[in-house]
Amino acid sequence: MKNINELNIANLTALWTKVGRLVGNYSKVNACESSVVNHSQWPNKIWIKEELNTKLLDQLTEQMVASKIDLVFPHWNIYSDEIKDLAPDTFIQKSEQTGMSLKLDQAFELSNSLxxxxxxxxxxxxxxxxxxxxxxxxxxxxxxxxxxxxxxxxxxxxxxxxxxxxxxxxxxxxxxxxxxxxxxxxxxxxxxxxxxxxxxxxxxxxxxxxxxxxxxxxxxxxxxxxxxxxxxxxxxxxxxxxx
Structure with a gap:
């Protein structure tokens, strides 16, 4: 079994991938994957599922510049030794999220209000x-x-x-x-x-x-x-x- 961080990211990117394949365009060029849908603000993402280095960052930047739709690059900090701060003259941070997980071993009591x-x-x-x-x-x-x-x-x-x-x-x-x-x-x-x-x-x-x-x-x-x-x-x- 992969570690929970990898499973979290795999689930998220599988969702984007499925949407791109069924509705818009999913592509993988080298290590860069992207999912784009016209006339929608989601997913429109580009991502890398391995440690980020200068070469990969250059490839990713090139694809983002070439895209006709504004793409968002989610950078997850699950690797110990990689580029941590993207060039401020090239990238702007739009938002921040926290990857979270829960082991499902006990059912929750419901209020039955919904x-x-x-x-x-x-x-x-x-x-x-x-x-x-x-x-x-x-x-x-x-x-x-x-x-x-x-x-x-x-x-x-x-x-x-x-x-x-x-x-x-x-x-x-x-x-x-x-x-x-x-x-x-x-x-x-x-x-x-x-x-x-x-x-x-x-x-x-x-x-x-x-x-x-x-x-x-x-x-x-x-x-x-x-x-x-x-x-x-x-x-x-x-x-x-x-x-």
């Missing part, structure tokens, strides 16, 4: 993609959901028939990646994000999955720590500086 529905119909696709930007501030296109919903589980959550939020559930090998857990603004600070996580974690336990992984924003990290997740590594997301 109902949920996996997206399958056209109207559900429209609803999910309309509220996701309210949760996260960027767009995942209807085309992505329409073409991937049979292989990637997108969920809508409700409290007393009122829409609460979204989530993406994506198992690979020994782990399930939980992504896109978002609560619409008017439903925040009511404990719904934690309840959504418990529902999805219990689902994974029922499917005999060993670990859950995610990438937390600074805002969400406290919720995941309360559920028992550990902080494993840091992801700094970079774009090219405007010339």
């Amino acid at each position: 109902n949920f529905k996996r997206v399958s119909q056209k109207e559900e696709v429209k609803l999910w993609t309309s509220i996701y930007p309210k949760c996260f501030g960027y767009v995942i296109s209807e085309e992505i959901l329409s073409k991937t919903k049979d292989e990637i589980a997108f969920y809508l959550f409700y409290a007393n028939d009122e829409l609460v939020g979204t989530a993406i559930y994506f198992p690979t090998n020994e782990v399930v990646g939980i992504h896109g857990v978002g609560i619409i603004p008017e439903m925040r600070k009511k404990g719904f994000a934690e309840e959504i996580m418990k529902i999805l974690l219990n689902k994974a336990i029922s499917e005999s999955i060993s670990y859950a992984t995610l990438q937390a924003s600074p805002l969400g990290k406290g919720i995941y720590k309360r559920l028992g997740f550990t902080e494993d590594f840091t992801i700094k997301n970079y774009g090219l500086k405007a010339i």
Whole structure:
């Protein structure tokens, strides 16, 4: 078994890869992989799953410059001896996340305050993609959901028939990646994000999955720590500086 950091990154990049292959364009040039979808702000990523060195950084920069769509490079610090600070005259850090994991060995008690529905119909696709930007501030296109919903589980959550939020559930090998857990603004600070996580974690336990992984924003990290997740590594997301 790979270590949990590698499994976390493998799940995340497998999600991007699947979307690129089914909807847009996935490519691998040398060690650089990328997934691009037109008319969507996600995934549009370029990444390297090995230790970063000057040669790889030059290749990556060249591909980012050549891309017609702005790409984000997620740099995860799971290697002990590599380039740690990207050239400030070339790259700008857009955000930072924390890679987190949880061993799934005990089910969570639910409040039974939420109902949920996996997206399958056209109207559900429209609803999910309309509220996701309210949760996260960027767009995942209807085309992505329409073409991937049979292989990637997108969920809508409700409290007393009122829409609460979204989530993406994506198992690979020994782990399930939980992504896109978002609560619409008017439903925040009511404990719904934690309840959504418990529902999805219990689902994974029922499917005999060993670990859950995610990438937390600074805002969400406290919720995941309360559920028992550990902080494993840091992801700094970079774009090219405007010339």
